[in-house]
Amino acid sequence: MGLMRSWIETANDPEGAFPLNNLPYGVFSVGDGDLRCGVAIGDRILDVTGLEAAGILRADADADVLDAPFWNDFMELGPAVWARFRDALQALLGEGADETTRDLCITYSVPMADAVMHMPFRVSEFTDFYAGRHHAFNVGSMFRDPANALPPNWLHIPIGYNGRASSVVVSGTDVRRPWGQLKSPDHDLPAFLPSRRFDLELEMGAIVGTASDGPISVDEAFDNIFGYVLLNDWSARDIQAWEYQPLGPFQAKATATTISPWIVTRAALEPFRCDTPEREFELLDHLKDRGPMLYDIDLAVALAPKGKPATTIARTNYREMYYSAAQQLAHHSTAGCPMRVGDLLGSGTISGPTKPERGSLLELSWGGKEPLTLDTGETRSFIEDGDTVTLTGAARGDGFTIGFGSCAGTVLPALDAPYKR
């Protein structure tokens, strides 16, 4: 399948993020206007909240679902509606649309450059995994030893932990450097201080679009995923080191998790499906691969010191994951955990096998021992105040690109005094 042509010319750029093949879902506003559900096409956003209210494009005949403003109500309608709605959008925006349709779509759309993006969906709960093998190997090598880098369970289950939905924010939101309890190796007692080892984690987020209420198979899990976003799981490594034994990361991961503003649907990514890597141990039946359920998506991390140009500090690919999101979701439900529409599953940090493919500063600077040199000549072991971190992602097809928009955040200095009373 090649580029699907649109009458909106900017959507036909083979390097553009938002061709007719993509049609990702977001929430936008213009000026002081209301938040509205929108669909990206070329350099414009189609105002589907407006089209629904006008009776022109309805996902559900009886109830408004795009007025919320978030995509959860739409997701609730299920895969048959998702497919019909995508078809309807492709008819409106495809080359075959007549003049009246085109005029209507221009009326009900805005230039992307004029819009501010908001959270595209209400996060029900957030789970973060640790399912990239190179990342787990690097971290295990640093903190334990390379011979025993992976914990014994790692090759048998996608290790994950519950995160905090309330801290998920959309790209563009500033992130305040956290305070936390830290203990230096050379001190006997901990102290309460701003984090000194604040880091990024390059991840993909999978969004659950169909609820379940008991164990689901990998096949069912695949069908229940609505779409994907880029995800930066900001991590305070020094808080984590002190707190994480025995029950896992808590405040180290509670400051913020940033996602890209556009939900790229599973339908748009269908041409990019690929297999997980070869298995060292055969997975147990309930987690076995059921066809190609990962995706070939190029990913990059850029870091820009305040007021200076960005340096690309890592490039990798989503196909480096050891477990697919479908396997993670299946594992998540094994003990009967109800999964809900709007649940967000972070893939875990995505690193490739070589040094420039590492998806965190912890790995890139090897725990601070090998600081990176940026294009500006400055060095970085961890994030400094004023740094902007931007993740980007693109699936590259034959004559077209599926982009995600960027996932960016600027780190502000810690508060001088965190407590008012």
Next chain:
Amino acid sequence: MGLMRSWIETANDPEGAFPLNNLPYGVFSVGDGDLRCGVAIGDRILDVTGLEAAGILRADADADVLDAPFWNDFMELGPAVWARFRDALQALLGEGADETTRDLCITYSVPMADAVMHMPFRVSEFTDFYAGRHHAFNVGSMFRDPANALPPNWLHIPIGYNGRASSVVVSGTDVRRPWGQLKSPDHDLPAFLPSRRFDLELEMGAIVGTASDGPISVDEAFDNIFGYVLLNDWSARDIQAWEYQPLGPFQAKATATTISPWIVTRAALEPFRCDTPEREFELLDHLKDRGPMLYDIDLAVALAPKGKPATTIARTNYREMYYSAAQQLAHHSTAGCPMRVGDLLGSGTISGPTKPERGSLLELSWGGKEPLTLDTGETRSFIEDGDTVTLTGAARGDGFTIGFGSCAGTVLPALDAPYKR
């Protein structure tokens, strides 16, 4: 303060759970009727959804908040409204009420025996702590050694991890024994099997009633807590043992967490405030005790095999906690984590210093090495199919009792085959 007398005679029983001093908040239905917000008084439930709709008892002059049916919208109104509403209820139900008021309250109330209870609030997110010292010591002694039972951070921060809000259920809900990935010490590889070491955890749950958006002090945290419930954090010990390194418990805790149906407000518990235990290390300033913020609440666990009488297997007290819920909530917010109305914080398992005070079967049977003998003559190391576990709690005042209702669940056998496809 002694018993506050009500004209509803059953509310004046010094051993009764629901005197005028208590007035806990729940959600109930009768027969095929709607779910409604209710207040327990003696052996009746006051239908405050009905009283609000009739304009007789309004928390907010302009908007219905008790029609949801859950107490979140009411909590959103804040502490001044909470206090006024409690005063209004005490006026309606106190001895001084006139005949007309009494008739009205009889009309807008039902016998508790006729009602089915539902989840009293929508759980925004669920966090479980590990903040009972005797429990942490017991578990650490069993899995590590008594000399190093507590992890190094334990006496400095209330260790916690994020749980799963979607799995929180109300008392009376059956709990299905989970399947999970397990590895026996005598096997090289894991297997997917029903849990064989399914356990209970006796806890209290604190409910956040005021949202916050950055670090909050222990004082602020205390003010932000709306009330308390009993909480049983069902735990699959064998799943936990295999999965929990390095990122903490996940599927071991995902099957269900049961809470009691009545939110006992902080106002009702005010006479029972008590101090946390003496400190071995002084806490850092941001976590320091700010007056007595724990509560003196007697707690008990009963276990009944299917069709047989219950045995009380443990008795302890909430005052055994090392950290108060206010300290837990303050710690939860240190890194800037937004906290929301409806967040539920599990205290962690509450065990006392002696064997009959242990709040889990893991501790009571010492990992299965010392099975308990029930009054029926049967023994238990962990929960067996058909067992009903019931938690109860009571704060005992001078001539009155503040009860919580019971927190009960029956464990059903694991599914024969968990997957349909």
